Amino acid sequence: MAGSFSLWLFAVSMAASALGGMLGMASGIFIVPLLTIFGHVEIHTAVGASIVSVIACSCGGAAPFLKNRLTNIRLAIVLEIATTTGALTGVLLAGIVPVSYLYLLFAVILFLSAQQMLARRRSPVLASAVSEASHSRDALGLNSRYHDRELGREVRYRVHRLALGMVLMYGAGLISALLGIGSGVLKIPAMDTAMRLPIKVSSATSNFMIGVTAAASAAVYFMRGSIVTEIAGPVAFGSVLGAIAGARILLLVPNDKLRVLFVVVLVVLGIQMLLIVFGVHLIKVSR
Amino acid sequence: MNGAGRLEELLAALLRYGSWSASAAIGLGYALALIGSHADSWNPPVLSNMRFVRVGIVLFILLPILRVLLMLLFFIRERDFRFAFISGMVLAIILLGIFLGVPAT
Numbered sequence: 001m002a003g004s005f006s007l008w009l010f011a012v013s014m015a016a017s018a019l020g021g022m023l024g025m026a027s028g029i030f031i032v033p034l035l036t037i038f039g040h041v042e043i044h045t046a047v048g049a050s051i052v053s054v055i056a057c058s059c060g061g062a063a064p065f066l067k068n069r070l071t072n073i074r075l076a077i078v079l080e081i082a083t084t085t086g087a088l089t090g091v092l093l094a095g096i097v098p099v100s101y102l103y104l105l106f107a108v109i110l111f112l113s114a115q116q117m118l119a120r121r122r123s124p125v126l127a128s129a130v131s132e133a134s135h136s137r138d139a140l141g142l143n144s145r146y147h148d149r150e151l152g153r154e155v156r157y158r159v160h161r162l163a164l165g166m167v168l169m170y171g172a173g174l175i176s177a178l179l180g181i182g183s184g185v186l187k188i189p190a191m192d193t194a195m196r197l198p199i200k201v202s203s204a205t206s207n208f209m210i211g212v213t214a215a216a217s218a219a220v221y222f223m224r225g226s227i228v229t230e231i232a233g234p235v236a237f238g239s240v241l242g243a244i245a246g247a248r249i250l251l252l253v254p255n256d257k258l259r260v261l262f263v264v265v266l267v268v269l270g271i272q273m274l275l276i277v278f279g280v281h282l283i284k285v286s287r
Numbered sequence: 288m289n290g291a292g293r294l295e296e297l298l299a300a301l302l303r304y305g306s307w308s309a310s311a312a313i314g315l316g317y318a319l320a321l322i323g324s325h326a327d328s329w330n331p332p333v334l335s336n337m338r339f340v341r342v343g344i345v346l347f348i349l350l351p352i353l354r355v356l357l358m359l360l361f362f363i364r365e366r367d368f369r370f371a372f373i374s375g376m377v378l379a380i381i382l383l384g385i386f387l388g389v390p391a392t
Contacts, residue, residue, distance in 0.1 A: 066302075
């Protein structure tokens, strides 16, 4: 019984992570709904398992971004002050907030992700094309550049509205800790829209920050005993393998069909999470 | 610019090998559990094997924290004290959480 449940956790996490990886999303957003709806895992335990897999996916995927100099390390460490503070706030709230509110908040995040998946990201690169002179206003030396392979040239960029970015990152860290997700769904718009970073830079930098943000809350959850080895182990291992598989399959499947499948899954899970708030279980699973 | 490139190389290596080690520990735990179980029934994983899994989980949680520590040391060595301070702050926030998270007993 325990063994087959481990296998189930492993398979589900691998599938979720492969799916997520194909569209550059962390698997975290699927893991908590799947574990709570189908696995009848208690939501705090599901969050604890999910947050470990979020770290795994962030750390496992960081190296190529770093080697291609897409990650803005200096900006990341500055923003991490806000994300880790948010994560601690989230961890403190997690013990207080009623479980039904967690489901409700999760449903909202799922719908937001679906909506974001439908609306394509637009690159603000051209809008923020920067001249050498504007570096003078960059007190922390956060402005940078990266080599864009598609454009075949160096792209310089400026970091806009750092203060607003910090506030949004605090929120992203809080949600990440509370729900056990990477909360790229909140980080990416903050970096794309508020800070006007090029898409590739915000994706890479967001991925880089997600690990530290998740570790800040995971460490506390671990000390509290909310991270159950028997649940978190298979989930983390499945996610790592799934992420590797997802990156390979990515090249074989048409992106638009995948996008539609993704939106459908997100909405269905969101509706079910919403119904749980009102005590309705549409998807009956007996285990 | 050269300095920044070296930090990126260091971080990439830490995160890559760290992830591999943590995954390997978890995988090893389950592989041993699988070998140790009988063919007809997948017994509840043996305690000693679950210890490997737990080590893997702890490694994953420590990895980003080590990453911040590495940045702190790098910035100190580069005499970039502003960013050393910022890295130190992030580390302090994480440690504060661990300290607050310890049960009062």
